[in-house]
Amino acid sequence: MKKALLTFLLTISCTYFSTAQEEVDSLAVFFQQIESSMQYQTGKIEFKNENADIDIPKGYKFLDGEQTQYVLTDLWGI
Incomplete structure (x- = not known):
């Protein structure tokens, strides 16, 4: 048993x-x-239409507006 x-x-x-x-x-x-x-960007990113640029520090990643919208709405549900 x-x-x-x-x-x-x-x-x-x-x-x-x-x-x-x-x-x-x-x-x-x-x-x-x-x-x-995801297509991350790093380093210096130039925004030609806005005549601006941004430096992404080492260890960080940048997503463009379309990918950010996908993350916020589809993945996070915001």
Whole structure:
């Protein structure tokens, strides 16, 4: 009886953890796809129409207006 119960519990726990790992992996793939689709700009960025420029410090990234709108509305829901 104890062996049967132990076998049952081990089977359920293995199934649960493999399913949870698949969910984490699919979420990681989704985030990686979003990250790789972004076209970040770094360094000195010139805005020709506005006759201005901005220096993005090292370690920071800049997204243009269209990509920023996508992040705020579609991803964050703002």
